[in-house]
Amino acid sequence: MSRIVVHGLEKTYGDARVLERVNVTAEAGEFLSLVGASGCGKSTFLRILLGQEQQSSGVVIVGDGPIVPEPTPQRGIVFQRYSVFPHLTAMQNLLLVEDFRSGGPFGRVFGARRRNARQEAEAMLARVGLAHARDLYPASLSGGMQQRLAIAQTLLGRPQILLLDEPFGALDPGIRAEMHDLLTELWTEHGMTVVMVTHDIGEAFKLGTRVLVFDKVRHDPQFPSAYGATITYDLRLDRKTRASSHHLAKVAAMVGTTRPDKTMATTAS
Amino acid sequence: MSRIVVHGLEKTYGDARVLERVNVTAEAGEFLSLVGASGCGKSTFLRILLGQEQQSSGVVIVGDGPIVPEPTPQRGIVFQRYSVFPHLTAMQNLLLVEDFRSGGPFGRVFGARRRNARQEAEAMLARVGLAHARDLYPASLSGGMQQRLAIAQTLLGRPQILLLDEPFGALDPGIRAEMHDLLTELWTEHGMTVVMVTHDIGEAFKLGTRVLVFDKVRHDPQFPSAYGATITYDLRLDRKTRASSHHLAKVAAMVGTTRPDKTMATTAS
């Protein structure tokens, strides 16, 4: 139902090819960690899965059929640049989820349903550590707080497919760990399919059931944007590989070694 | 000259107290790493040092006298939400630095000076791995690329005091390491004072000469915003402490353990 099949995906912007020959199949319930050099096209890939942008060619199947080329409640997203609704307080941002879900003519739920939604929202606010910021507008929240709010909002939507673009980048280690727990919990509970972009290889291995590396295989030094990135490494994690520092080091070494205008050799930090 | 003295700093927004009794003295050439829970006021502290916001009370001395309450070229900043000028291409964004510096009536430099600026900008673009994106507008850059551009721009400005707010959060490990090198290089070269906020404790220890932890010491469960955060830990790093995993674990444990609506114990990931 929430299976994702991508075949021969290609994405170009004008002359520049960003993605090419991307093939990947994810079964329902998988947790894909995407890593890759900055600017290689990970966000673009997520935007295509979201339906916000359309592939230039190739097939994308989500669930039972070709992807609906628009965002739907089936797929939830946390953007790289945290985006919450600036005209609503933290609490209202979360209540909005139930309001939208109801689809009623007033775009708002009432009575018992609203009370339930409020309780749920309160609980979620507490879980992401924003209970005290309930009535603040996003403009008064710190970067990390906005990001947590965005995550909470998306999780409340209970999508079958969850798309996360560097969701924990702006969080301190303590809260990040809590958010990891929260995400894992909801993922086991609801069995959704997760696609997460991250730059933290440890995080990729800790949370994912599979780690995908995006990178360029072909290269034209004259015209760096002639070729796009594709999936160069696809590692299924079980309990053993997850713990293996060998794999971790391997992936870490892969990331950031094929920048188009690479001038020096790098190692992972 | 680029000394920073903060004494009894306090910052409130309406009723909410964000920072209180912050005291810190940094000699010229120090590299301060700031860590602390999300939403505790690190960005606010940087904004005050920048002069974009004013403290509610307390003294801030930068260089020889009280801080000029407006941003000046003396202090450079990289914002948490990467901000480059959307109407300029990557290259133009960098050239703008020399144009502004010249302060001429046309806001632009000409002739040999422009050629020099262009060379310098080219070099900087290559160093942050954006040479191929020279002529793209920020809207066409990925998150990480925009962030690198913002860093490059700020570094080109050669400030005496460099304020960095989670500058490397959106970068992949490879590029992040390169940027670490770049920053360290420029820092040793120009001897500027750096204040960097980060959530990566490793990074804080790797780059800083001193690690500061922001946290709340007083706490009112009824009204969490009654008390603000202050500096709870101030660690000077020499070659020995820098390597000490004991200190690192200690700081990691401190961060994220005093969230106002804390419900569970956390450990650093």
Added chain:
Amino acid sequence: MLARGMGARDEVSDTGGEGTMRPSLPRPRVRLRMINAKVSRGGALFLGGLPFLFVAIAYLFASAQRLAVNPSDKLLPSPPQMWSAFLDLATVPDKRSGDLILWVDTYASLLRLLAGVGVATFAALSLGIAIGFIPRVRAFLLPFVTVVCVIPPLALLPILFIALGLGETAKITLIALGVAPVMVRDIANRVMELPAELVAKAQTLGGNSWTMILRLVLPQIMPRLITCVRLALGPAWLFLIAAEAIASTEGLGYRIFLVRRYLSMDVILPYVAWITLLAVITDWLLVRLSRAISPWAHPLEAR
């Protein structure tokens, strides 16, 4: 370029106690960059009053000069002349109808203005959002609105009056037609400028076109709509005056038009001042409204 002595905000007393927003030490006497030098409340009042003062003085001077040459000059009457004419209109019942002319005029005009701008605002809101948000409606209506926007309504007055009669409908329609197209285009532009991410996100949360309009577009566009109305009020008064000049028996514009033939500036100028006062009050009320409806768009601490 800077008025000296205006940078005096650093002279705050240094007695500010604990918890006050003021710094507890005197601020350095620095000269801030022009764009950062904030203006105190008193300074703002003083500076803001200057241009008015200047105009007033220029008027008094010119008026005195003209009246010295020709004591019955009508173009620039002296303030007492204007005041007495205004007082007459405001307090002395008209001989024929027994009405207090100023108030009758004001009431009639404000009603028309309210109706006209109300209709235009409603059109701007509904059409603007539809055009800005729904590509098909945009394809359907934007070219038409763009073209209508540039047709000078005054040129089509005869058709308008014949189609709608000479009554209130025609006047209100003229005002609405006069200001609506610009408002529609402006709102449509703003809706199109809404961040694509927010719209995508709303859809992933289950928003459909209608609920997104209700919960996302409408509240976000509200402050702009109010600004739009504020900007439209100027042209709206213009159209009101034009409409009243053609056919009506009361109204501020009617009165101005009536006495314009006789160059009765002693009536026209107070009327213009009165219109200005009414408009400024409306403007102020709209700003308050915007703050009340959309507190998020007006952060406490402005830059």
Added chain:
Amino acid sequence: MLARGMGARDEVSDTGGEGTMRPSLPRPRVRLRMINAKVSRGGALFLGGLPFLFVAIAYLFASAQRLAVNPSDKLLPSPPQMWSAFLDLATVPDKRSGDLILWVDTYASLLRLLAGVGVATFAALSLGIAIGFIPRVRAFLLPFVTVVCVIPPLALLPILFIALGLGETAKITLIALGVAPVMVRDIANRVMELPAELVAKAQTLGGNSWTMILRLVLPQIMPRLITCVRLALGPAWLFLIAAEAIASTEGLGYRIFLVRRYLSMDVILPYVAWITLLAVITDWLLVRLSRAISPWAHPLEAR
């Protein structure tokens, strides 16, 4: 609510070869949410044409009906009547002056319009930026501009004449005074909306008030300024016509007012259409200009 058959963009051929932008498999026949259903070029042309078609048909119908009752009815002339009247004005030299009236009128009006809008644009740019960017100038001028914005310029015409005479200066001034205040306020608003971070950053890079205006504010405000001019053109035509109605010997507005004296809608309507055409062309040119000057504000792939 959706026009059936308009969602046909999924019927692209599936022969698209390598490297083409089209998907190589036929897209699913899904019914997209209204806000996402894009309109093809042809569809846009068709939909956009509909309202015009509708108005044209309504006109033809009403005109035919009136002409059936009174064959020399002047209110809604038939298209051939209008065409011949228009052609006369465009190609037959005037008996009295020997001029080709249409072109003389157009030239005179466009010149005035250009001058008036040019002055207003310049004022909007300089004052708008100063008010929006420099708090002291804001305190000094914003109240005044706000008040001036709502003074109906037509009411003050007599004073304007006496001060400036009846010549071109007065007309250009009327146009400029009519459209500038709204533009100034709009630009000032936009400047105030510039992200505070960008301004702070520019200062850390050594920007002073002047260079920031040149390199940050001006280019960022440019697309808005052009939009502003586009929105102002409607009112500008209005003021042009009003100005030309007052005292002139040629101009599009002059002609319209002149022939209004004998209800020559067969001249007025083509003139209005001509004005509309000129305005639409100007609008289109301005959009092109905006794309040329500020490519960053018009990304290739619109949402």
Added chain:
Amino acid sequence: AAPKKDFKICWSIYVGWMPWGYLSDSGIMKKWAEKNGINVEITRINDYVESINQYTAGGFDGCSMTNMDALSIPAGGGVDTTALIIGDFSNGNDAVILKDKAALADIAGQKVNLVELSVSHYLLARALDTVKLAEKDITVVNTSDADMVAAYGTSDVTSVVTWNPLVSEIVAMPSAHKVFDSAQIPGEIIDLMVVNTETLKDNPALGKALVGAWYEVMELMTSDTPEGKAAKEEMAKASGTDLAGFDAQLASTAMFFDPAKAVEFTNGTELPKTMDLVRNFLFSHGILGTNATSVDVVGMSFADGSTLGDANNVKLRF
């Protein structure tokens, strides 16, 4: 047109038409309408041109206008129009005024501000004839009547042609010299109440009611009673002046207070001659309809049954 009961008449402010406002306000119209079993609604339209346009477009059954405008707008527009009441002719109400010059001949080479194609324009043409000048010897600047007084105050303006009450406003200024006025072409600028011929034919009651009410007011105005004075005072007030000012304007207006005088004027031989002058003026300025190929396109008929112009297209009847 089928017989109907409700009629709409419009008028605009001018000294000769002020009685229309009075007879509507005072109830005289209502009285006469009821007497004839109909309703008549009288509307004042501030803008003279707009009132004629509204009448021509069919929005009103009757309207006050001058003989020239009656010929050019409704008649030229194919609306068969009957001059029901000839109220007065201008006898000094319209004038050519020069600034700092005392002789009409000095107008040569000047810019003349006037409402183009109005009776002022006609007056100017007639005035120029008397000093052997032609329109090409001067430059006509179209100036809106609402701004005429203000325009005269500017230094650009050296000569104007206009009507009352603007004439008296302008002449009151020290520099102004009246060099020609309508008293020198008496009977050529005629103020009428015109009604749609067809409506009138099908509803004679309308004519009776209007004429009855009009002449009742005429009688009232000439009577030396307090009521008469009050009536004139109200008209004065409505036209924005006082009794003295109104009387001054009346003095330069040849009102036909006596219906017999009006009939005599209508039957006179001068009227066709005047109308011939008028239609030639209109034709030469291209106002007799855009498809007018000769002065004869629009026909006029007179009280004695004679016609002028196309007898098959009679659109203006006296």
